[in-house]
Amino acid sequence: MTRTRFHQGLDDLKQKLLAMGGMAEQAVERAIRAYDNRDIAVCELVLRDEAQINAAEREVDELSIDLLAMQQPMAVDLRFIIACIKINSDLERVGDQAVNISERVMDMVAQTRSTLNVDIPRMASLSINMVRDALNSFLTANAEMAQSVLERDDLVDNMNREIFEAADYAMTHQVEAHRDALDTLIIARNLERVADHATNIAEDVIFWVRGTDVRHRAEGQTLTGSS
Amino acid sequence: MTRTRFHQGLDDLKQKLLAMGGMAEQAVERAIRAYDNRDIAVCELVLRDEAQINAAEREVDELSIDLLAMQQPMAVDLRFIIACIKINSDLERVGDQAVNISERVMDMVAQTRSTLNVDIPRMASLSINMVRDALNSFLTANAEMAQSVLERDDLVDNMNREIFEAADYAMTHQVEAHRDALDTLIIARNLERVADHATNIAEDVIFWVRGTDVRHRAEGQTLTGSS
Numbered sequence: 001m002t003r004t005r006f007h008q009g010l011d012d013l014k015q016k017l018l019a020m021g022g023m024a025e026q027a028v029e030r031a032i033r034a035y036d037n038r039d040i041a042v043c044e045l046v047l048r049d050e051a052q053i054n055a056a057e058r059e060v061d062e063l064s065i066d067l068l069a070m071q072q073p074m075a076v077d078l079r080f081i082i083a084c085i086k087i088n089s090d091l092e093r094v095g096d097q098a099v100n101i102s103e104r105v106m107d108m109v110a111q112t113r114s115t116l117n118v119d120i121p122r123m124a125s126l127s128i129n130m131v132r133d134a135l136n137s138f139l140t141a142n143a144e145m146a147q148s149v150l151e152r153d154d155l156v157d158n159m160n161r162e163i164f165e166a167a168d169y170a171m172t173h174q175v176e177a178h179r180d181a182l183d184t185l186i187i188a189r190n191l192e193r194v195a196d197h198a199t200n201i202a203e204d205v206i207f208w209v210r211g212t213d214v215r216h217r218a219e220g221q222t223l224t225g226s227s
Numbered sequence: 228m229t230r231t232r233f234h235q236g237l238d239d240l241k242q243k244l245l246a247m248g249g250m251a252e253q254a255v256e257r258a259i260r261a262y263d264n265r266d267i268a269v270c271e272l273v274l275r276d277e278a279q280i281n282a283a284e285r286e287v288d289e290l291s292i293d294l295l296a297m298q299q300p301m302a303v304d305l306r307f308i309i310a311c312i313k314i315n316s317d318l319e320r321v322g323d324q325a326v327n328i329s330e331r332v333m334d335m336v337a338q339t340r341s342t343l344n345v346d347i348p349r350m351a352s353l354s355i356n357m358v359r360d361a362l363n364s365f366l367t368a369n370a371e372m373a374q375s376v377l378e379r380d381d382l383v384d385n386m387n388r389e390i391f392e393a394a395d396y397a398m399t400h401q402v403e404a405h406r407d408a409l410d411t412l413i414i415a416r417n418l419e420r421v422a423d424h425a426t427n428i429a430e431d432v433i434f435w436v437r438g439t440d441v442r443h444r445a446e447g448q449t450l451t452g453s454s
Contacts, residue, residue, distance in 0.1 A: 064309070065306060065309055068295065069305055071299075078292060078296055079292060082291070082295070082312060086316060089313060168406060171398055171402075171405050172402050178398050179395060182395065182412075185409075
């Protein structure tokens with residue numbers, strides 16, 4: 001009976017973490033929509049919903065601690081819950097990046113637009129997909145999927161470098177639009193950090209699945225992630 | 228006997244976390260020294276030592292998980308260990324900011340210097356002190372000290388905004404030195420993130436101490452932080 005309650009709690013934790021991921025992804029998507037349309041109303045939506053993401057983070061933490069306190073978890077479950085706490089923190093910071101982007105967009109609205117040849121929406125969609133896949137790799141205990149997230153980080157890093165150089169060039173050649181270029185450069189850095197959080201999550205997944213595997217062989221326990 | 232081993236483990240965890248904090252602080256201090264002297268050799272030192280900080284992070288995580296697995300921890304000890312895991316992750320990211328700063332400094336070495344009237348070393352020392360005090364507030368379970376860290380965040384935010392505007396102005400008025408101004412602006416943002424991590428830690432401390440207090444009254448347990 002207690003064991004059943006514990007497993008219900010684990011399922012609940014997964015659902016909450018998934019919802020947290022959805023909120024963080026939506027925040028970045030909105031921030032990029034705001035960038036695309038220089039839309040202050042959408043920026044304000046992102047700023048408004050930050051408190052909600054922070055509250056969701058606390059909830060996941062509290063549930064994790066309750067589960068740890070409820071009973072002596074088996075090694076696999078213990079590692080799963082600890083990974084939840086770490087991933088939760090990364091997702092909250094993805095939300096922070098959305099706020100940072102929105103603040104830059106609010107700064108851009110009044111500025112002369114530069115004619116930068118950069119694809120921020122593509123960089124955003126790469127980064128958001130990394131977060132989504134990292135979270136899914138966790139919930140399905142799929143180390144291969146996590147590995148594929150790690151491999152995509154270079155792509156985003158390269159885009160960040162390209163945008164940095166393009167914006168840097170624009171700053172000296174379109175001086176009247178330098179602030180727009182500067183804000184774009186910072187937004188690219190924020191997206192690069194979103195991808196970094198995805199990478200952190202993927203690393204936690206690999207660490208967790210491997211740890212699980214080792215203990216699985218040693219103690220004959222089943223995998224929490226596939227329960 | 229097992230209980231004693233558990234408490235030795237907790238003390239060991241504290242020491243490891245403190246060492247982790249020292250490494251992260253040193254990395255930022257070195258990065259700022261590198262900035263001050265435009266010193267590539269010191270930048271390389273920061274980049275070299277990043278792997279060491281990452282390894283230390285894994286060690287703290289592993290020890291935390293071992294302690295959680297060792298026995299059913301009491302609620303206060305459980306919250307203490309979870310706080311260690313969260314703070315550990317913040318400290319590792321403080322180290323990441325030192326790496327980011329060093330990369331900017333390496334970019335600056337070849338550039339024409341701008342004549343920005345900004346005090347990066349002061350901003351750095353404010354931010355590093357926030358990290359140090361946040362960590363000490365944790366190890367002494369001092370919510371008041373943690374509160375004082377939160378209050379200093381605005382100061383660093385304001386410095387960041389001032390440096391942003393000063394660098395932005397320099398970009399249009401010293402176009403030949405715009406890249407130096409740009410790199411300085413990014414370094415200020417990195418320091419602002421160091422202060423954010425200190426804030427995160429301080430918030431965890433308040434969350435932990437309050438949680439402890441509540442459970443302390445309910446269950447009559449002693450405070451891990453003062454043991």
